[in-house]
Structures are given as structure tokens and as C-alpha cells.
Amino acid sequence: MNAPAPRFQPQDPDFAARVRASFERQAAMRHIGARLTRIEPGRTEIELDYRDELTQQKGYMHGGIIGMIADSACGYAAYTLMPATSSLVTVEYKINLLAPAVGNVLHAGGEVLKPGRSLSITRGEVRTDQGVLVAIMQQTLMMLPDTPDAPD
Amino acid sequence: MNAPAPRFQPQDPDFAARVRASFERQAAMRHIGARLTRIEPGRTEIELDYRDELTQQKGYMHGGIIGMIADSACGYAAYTLMPATSSLVTVEYKINLLAPAVGNVLHAGGEVLKPGRSLSITRGEVRTDQGVLVAIMQQTLMMLPDTPDAPD
Amino acid sequence: MNAPAPRFQPQDPDFAARVRASFERQAAMRHIGARLTRIEPGRTEIELDYRDELTQQKGYMHGGIIGMIADSACGYAAYTLMPATSSLVTVEYKINLLAPAVGNVLHAGGEVLKPGRSLSITRGEVRTDQGVLVAIMQQTLMMLPDTPDAPD
Amino acid sequence: MNAPAPRFQPQDPDFAARVRASFERQAAMRHIGARLTRIEPGRTEIELDYRDELTQQKGYMHGGIIGMIADSACGYAAYTLMPATSSLVTVEYKINLLAPAVGNVLHAGGEVLKPGRSLSITRGEVRTDQGVLVAIMQQTLMMLPDTPDAPD
Numbered sequence: 001m002n003a004p005a006p007r008f009q010p011q012d013p014d015f016a017a018r019v020r021a022s023f024e025r026q027a028a029m030r031h032i033g034a035r036l037t038r039i040e041p042g043r044t045e046i047e048l049d050y051r052d053e054l055t056q057q058k059g060y061m062h063g064g065i066i067g068m069i070a071d072s073a074c075g076y077a078a079y080t081l082m083p084a085t086s087s088l089v090t091v092e093y094k095i096n097l098l099a100p101a102v103g104n105v106l107h108a109g110g111e112v113l114k115p116g117r118s119l120s121i122t123r124g125e126v127r128t129d130q131g132v133l134v135a136i137m138q139q140t141l142m143m144l145p146d147t148p149d150a151p152d
Numbered sequence: 153m154n155a156p157a158p159r160f161q162p163q164d165p166d167f168a169a170r171v172r173a174s175f176e177r178q179a180a181m182r183h184i185g186a187r188l189t190r191i192e193p194g195r196t197e198i199e200l201d202y203r204d205e206l207t208q209q210k211g212y213m214h215g216g217i218i219g220m221i222a223d224s225a226c227g228y229a230a231y232t233l234m235p236a237t238s239s240l241v242t243v244e245y246k247i248n249l250l251a252p253a254v255g256n257v258l259h260a261g262g263e264v265l266k267p268g269r270s271l272s273i274t275r276g277e278v279r280t281d282q283g284v285l286v287a288i289m290q291q292t293l294m295m296l297p298d299t300p301d302a303p304d
Numbered sequence: 305m306n307a308p309a310p311r312f313q314p315q316d317p318d319f320a321a322r323v324r325a326s327f328e329r330q331a332a333m334r335h336i337g338a339r340l341t342r343i344e345p346g347r348t349e350i351e352l353d354y355r356d357e358l359t360q361q362k363g364y365m366h367g368g369i370i371g372m373i374a375d376s377a378c379g380y381a382a383y384t385l386m387p388a389t390s391s392l393v394t395v396e397y398k399i400n401l402l403a404p405a406v407g408n409v410l411h412a413g414g415e416v417l418k419p420g421r422s423l424s425i426t427r428g429e430v431r432t433d434q435g436v437l438v439a440i441m442q443q444t445l446m447m448l449p450d451t452p453d454a455p456d
Numbered sequence: 457m458n459a460p461a462p463r464f465q466p467q468d469p470d471f472a473a474r475v476r477a478s479f480e481r482q483a484a485m486r487h488i489g490a491r492l493t494r495i496e497p498g499r500t501e502i503e504l505d506y507r508d509e510l511t512q513q514k515g516y517m518h519g520g521i522i523g524m525i526a527d528s529a530c531g532y533a534a535y536t537l538m539p540a541t542s543s544l545v546t547v548e549y550k551i552n553l554l555a556p557a558v559g560n561v562l563h564a565g566g567e568v569l570k571p572g573r574s575l576s577i578t579r580g581e582v583r584t585d586q587g588v589l590v591a592i593m594q595q596t597l598m599m600l601p602d603t604p605d606a607p608d
Contacts, residue, residue: 028214031184031205053183059303062180063242064220071216090215091423092444094246094398094550094594096577098570113592114554118422119395119446121552123592136569136579138550138594140396140444142423151211243575244596246398246442246550248425250418265440266402270574271547271598273400275440288417288427290398290442292548292596294575332518335488335509357487363607366484367546368527372520394519398550455515 008042008115012084019044019076022149026072034069036076042112044076050104061101063135066108066126070095070137073110074122078141081115087149091119093139101135103128110137118143160194160267164236171196171228174301178224186221188228194264196228202256213253215287218260218278222247222289225262226274230293233267239301243271245291253287255280262289270295312346312419316388323348323380326453330376338373340380346416348380354408365405367439370412370430374399374441378414378426382445385419391453395423397443405439407432414441422447464498464571468540475500475532478605482528490525492532498568500532506560517557519591522564522582526551526593529566530578534597537571543605547575549595557591559584566593574599 012018016039023029023036029046032054038045046069048054048061056062071093079088110124124137164170168191175181175188181198184206190197198221200206200213208214223245231240262276276289316322320343327333327340333350336358342349350373352358352365360366375397383392414428428441468474472495479485479492485502488510494501502525504510504517512518527549535544566580580593 022209025209026214027205027207028217053179055179057174057177057301058239062178062220064216064223065180067219067223067245068214068216071219087210090249092246092248092396092442093219094244096244096594096596097242098577113589121554121592133569136577136594138396138552138592140552149209244548244594248442248444250425265437273402273440285417288425288442290400290440290548292400326513329513330518331509331511332521357483359483361478361481361605362543366482366524368520368524369484371523371527371549372518375520375523391514393556394553396550396552397523398548400548401546404545453513 008081008112010041010081014084015041015080018084019079022079023076025150029072032065032068039080041080042077044073044080044110046073046108048106061106063097066097066101066106066135067095069106069108070110070124070126070135071139073108074124074137074139075141077110077112077122078115078120081112082143085146087144087147088141089144091140091142093137095135095137097135099132099134101128103130105129106134160233160264162193162233166236167193167232170236171231174231175228177302181224184217184220191232193232194229196225196232196262198225198260200258213258215249218249218253218258218287219247221258221260222262222276222278222287223291225260226276226289226291227293229262229264229274230267230272233264234295237298239296239299240293241296243292243294245289247287247289249287251284251286253280255282257281258286312385312416314345314385318388319345319384322388323383326383327380329454332372333376336369336372343384345384346381348377348384348414350377350412352410365410367401370401370405370410370439371399373410373412374414374428374430374439375443377412378428378441378443379445381414381416381426382419382424385416386447389450391448391451392445393448395444395446397441399439399441401439403436403438405432407434409433410438464537464568466497466537470540471497471536474540475535478535479532481606484524485528488521488524495536497536498533500529500536500566502529502564504562517562519553522553522557522562522591523551525562525564526566526580526582526591527595529564530580530593530595531597533566533568533578534571534576537568538599541602543600543603544597545600547596547598549593551591551593553591555588555590557584559586561585562590
């Protein structure tokens with residue numbers, strides 16, 4: 001169960017710049033204040049500060065917001081391993097919410113379990129700045145070869 | 153497969169006002185501009201106008217945003233059937249993204265498949281204003297009896 | 305929410321015979337006693353009689369067995385719409401178990417929500433012979449073009 | 457992401473015997489030939505030999521069979537941490553199938569991520585005897601307090 005995650009060789013030496021540029025085109029990430037704080041082959045991390053405008057009815061961070069940053073962290077983890085000329089889409093994800101998201105900062109980490117020519121499978125975790133595990137995700141993505149990753 | 157969804161009797165005659173008040177406490181729904189447009193026993197609908205600030209890197213509505221409104225529509229569908237003194241939490245959800253969210257308005261509908269004293273199971277669909285099916289969701293919620301549905 | 309499922313035109317006029325032949329190659333379906341009882345474009349149904357050897361620790365039908373027939377019903381629903389020369393694999397599925405599987409016969413129905421050149425998305429339901437909804441599934445499949453659907 | 461799984465203290469000192477007895481009441485596990493090979497607080501492992509009668513149409517182990525052993529491994533991982541007088545039910549699970557299950561033996565490992573008084577969240581992995589990751593699972597279970605874990 002506890003074998004370390006595999007190490008991956010990116011096909012695109014400029015994967016970090018490409019992933020960062022794609023993230024910066026995600027207006028939705030900017031709108032909620034999310035930051036892409038780590039980009040490695042097969043892994044990324046996104047941070048999000050607690051903000052009143054992101055809460056649900058009881059004052060905790062909204063589960064949908066937690067899903068958003070986990071979805072993006074996992075998706076960009078997969079995108080690090082894709083060719084420079086590709087784009088990608090999320091096929092599906094499943095998230096379990098384990099504890100209320102209490103704290104000042106949320107850390108969403110995504111990692112690739114299986115990269116693929118067509119489909120990639122990733123796993124994500126969201127933790128508070130106290131290390132409490134808030135959510136776990138399992139996600140499927142599809143690579144779009146020779147497709148611009150920007151508006152037409 | 154195609155039996156109509158069951159009809160439910162709400163325990164709380166004021167379920168619609170209670171659900172609406174809870175939705176209005178969700179700052180995150182306000183932050184993205186979502187509107188609760190339908191509240192029936194076991195069903196709700198949320199609408200969201202296309203806004204540039206909610207897009208992913210290619211200019212479509214972000215999959216995480218779609219997940220947010222589906223999650224809330226399903227959750228409030230379940231909440232219509234819960235007692236007046238209860239609150240609820242999302243245990244987990246799974247979403248498939250079927251098509252790019254192109255159009256001016258997204259419609260997220262949630263419906264209860266099985267209400268429960270503890271767990272409720274819901275199903276959701278998100279469509280564009282052209283009727284294109286954009287996403288489907290399956291979700292599990294837990295009722296919190298005798299718990300305020302507002303910040304402590 | 306309740307629009308009828310779309311009607312599909314199969315590409316392969318002999319889809320029913322092809323699906324039936326594939327099902328009959330599934331030794332696992334035979335091992336548990338499952339029968340493929342309905343094959344239509346975009347839909348199939350599988351029936352399974354209650355058998356002591358399929359139970360979990362309390363004497364109900366095992367949740368994994370319920371998952372098996374729902375997985376196959378959904379997969380074959382997708383396979384009805386694929387070309388004659390294709391095979392398919394299940395990418396992932398998610399199942400909610402809603403009620404104990406009590407009764408003499410389980411009916412698993414699968415239907416296609418979105419067929420695709422590469423990925424197909426399906427939804428399934430399992431009911432008892434009393435009509436009780438026992439489980440719901442959401443599933444993703446991938447078509448393998450020009451691939452034999454039999455052992456090499 | 458890679459923090460070691462937490463260590464748990466079982467409430468029931470006889471958890472291993474209790475879990476084993478429950479597994480042995482699962483006729484479905486016996487019917488497919490699954491063996492419970494490891495029982496630790498918060499973890500279990502199930503092994504399953506390749507058998508022709510468990511295959512899908514191409515001669516690989518059926519995805520539903522893989523789901524069955526992962527479901528049971530995860531469920532019994534949670535059951536190790538529950539009180540002696542409890543039973544449990546699977547609420548839902550989601551499985552991604554990553555590679556064909558080729559080989560002589562499948563190893564399904566389940567581990568608890570969050571035990572709970574009501575709900576427990578687990579994660580599972582299935583590997584071949586060559587170490588190839590075949591499937592990953594995320595699962596939710598509900599404890600039934602003061603409930604016999606055997607037929608009435």
C-alpha cells in the first residue's frame with residue numbers, strides 16, 4: 001500500500017512554465033485567490049487562503065471550493081507529464097470531504113498515479129495548515145494531443 | 153430505468169424558506185453569482201450565468217465551478233426533506249464532465265433518490281441553456297440532527 | 305432533470321448478437337449466474353437470482369456482486385453503440401448502495417448518457433424484484449477501436 | 457502528500473478474530489476464492505488467485521471481481537477499528553481500473569484514512585504479483601452500532 005509514488009520523466013523540459021502559464025489563464029483560480037505553489041513532474045500543489053467569500057452556510061470553506069482546488073492540483077499534476085503541444089480535460093473526479101476546512105490556508109496536492117497517452121489517473125489530498133486531512137480525490141483526465149491550451 | 157423520481161413529503165412545512173435562507177448564507181454561491189431558482193420537496197435548481205471570471209484556461213466555465221453548483225443543488229435537494237432543526241454536510245460526490253460548458257447560463261438540478269435519517273443519496277445534472285448535458289453527479293450527504301445550520 | 309434518455313442509432317446493425325456473444329465470453333458472469341435479459345441501443349439489463357454463495361456476512365447479496373452486474377450492464381449498454389470491430393474497457397465506476405439487496409432476483413439496468421468516439425458515460429440502477437432501488441452507478445468506459453473483443 | 461498513514465488503536469482487542477470470522481461468513485468471497493491474508497489496525501489485505509471462471513470477455517480478471525476484493529479489503533480495514541458489538545455497511549465506493557489484471561495473484565490492500573463514530577473513509581489499491589497497480593479505490597462505510605454482524 002505504501003510504496004512511494006513513482007518518479008516520472010517529463011516529455012516537455014519546459015513543463016513548469018507551461019503549467020504555470022495555463023494556471024494563470026484560469027480566471028476561476030484567480031477569482032477564488034488560489035496560488036500554484038509547487039510544480040514537479042507528476043505533482044503540483046495549490047494553496048488557498050481562507051476568505052469569507054468562499055464559505056458555505058456555517059462559515060467553513062465551501063466543499064465545492066475544496067473540490068475546485070483539488071481538481072486543479074490533480075489536473076496540473078497530469079499536465080506536467082504531457083507534451084508541449086497538448087491540452088487536457090477533466091473526465092471525472094470523486095471527492096470525499098473528511099473534516100471541516102478550518103484554518104487559515106488550505107493546501108491541495110495532486111499526484112499522478114498513472115500517466116497515459118490518452119487517459120491519466122491522479123489522486124489528490126487537501127489539508128489545512130494544521131495538517132488535518134480535509135478531503136481526498138480520485139480523478140481521471142484525458143489528454144488532447146495537438147490542441148491549443150488557450151482560447152481559440 | 154426510467155421510473156419517475158419518487159415524490160416526497162417534507163417534514164418541515166417551511167422547508168423552502170429554510171433552504172433559501174441557508175443558500176443565502178453561502179458566501180461562495182454569492183461570490184460566483186449562483187442563484188437558487190427552484191425549491192421543491194426533494195429537488196432544487198441553481199442557475200449560473202457565464203462570467204469571464206469563472207473560466208478555465210480555454211475560456212470555458214471551470215469544471216470546479218460546475219461541481220460547486222451541482223454539489224449545492226444536490227445538497228439543498230436533500231435539505232428540503234430534513235427537519236427544521238437539522239443541518240447537513242456533504243460526505244462525498246462524484247462528477248462526470250460530459251461536454252464543454254458553452255452558453256450563457258448553466259442550470260444545475262439536484263434530486264433526492266433516497267432520503268434517510270442519517271444519509272441521503274442524490275443525483276444531479278448540469279445543462280446549458282441549449283439543453284446540452286454538461287455534467288452528471290452522484291452524491292452522499294449526512295444529516296446533522298439538532299444542529300444549527302449557521303455559524304456558531 | 306427528468307427528460308427521457310436520448311434515443312441512439314447503433315452503428316452496427318448486429319449489435320445485439322455482438323453484445324450477447326461478448327457477455328457469454330465473460331466467465332465471471334456465468335460464475336455468479338448472471339443473465340443478460342435485454343439489449344437495446346444504449347441500454348441493457350442483467351438479472352441475477354439470489355444465491356447463498358453470493359452473500360456477504362449477514363446473508364444479503366454482496367455489494368461487490370451488485371457492483372459487478374451494474375458494471376457489466378452499463379458497459380454493455382455502451383458497447384451496443386460501438387462499431388463491430390471495437391472492444392472496450394471500464395475506466396472507472398462509482399456505486400452507491402442504497403438498501404440491502406433483499407429478494408429473489410436483482411435487476412441491473414445500464415444506459416448510455418453520452419456515447420463517444422473515445423469515452424462513453426453511462427448510468428446504472430439495480431433494483432430488487434419488488435422494485436426497491438438497491439444501488440446506483442455512474443461509469444466511464446473507453447472504446448478500443450479495431451481491437452478484438454476476445455482473448456488474443 | 458506522502459505522509460505515512462496514521463496508526464490506529466483498535467477499540468476491540470480481539471479485532472483480528474472478529475474480522476476473520478466476518479470474512480469467513482462472506483460466501484461471496486469463498487465463491488471467488490478470495491483469502492484474507494493480513495489484518496492490522498486500520499489495514500487488511502486480500503489475495504485472489506487467477507481463475508478462468510473469474511474472467512471477462514478477453515480472458516483478464518473481471519473488473520467487477522477486482523472491485524469486490526478491493527471493496528472487502530477496504531471494508532474490513534474499517535471494521536478492525538470498530539467496536540466488538542458493531543456491524544457495518546458499504547455506503548459507496550469508486551474504483552479506477554488502471555491496467556489489465558494480468559498475473560497469477562491479485563493483492564488488494566485497504567487502509568483507513570479516517571475512522572469515525574458513524575462514517576469511515578478508506579482507500580484501496582489492487583496490484584498484480586508483479587507489483588503492477590491495477591486499480592485504486594476510495595470508499596465510504598457506515599458503522600451500525602449494537603448490531604449483529606451475522607444473519608438474524
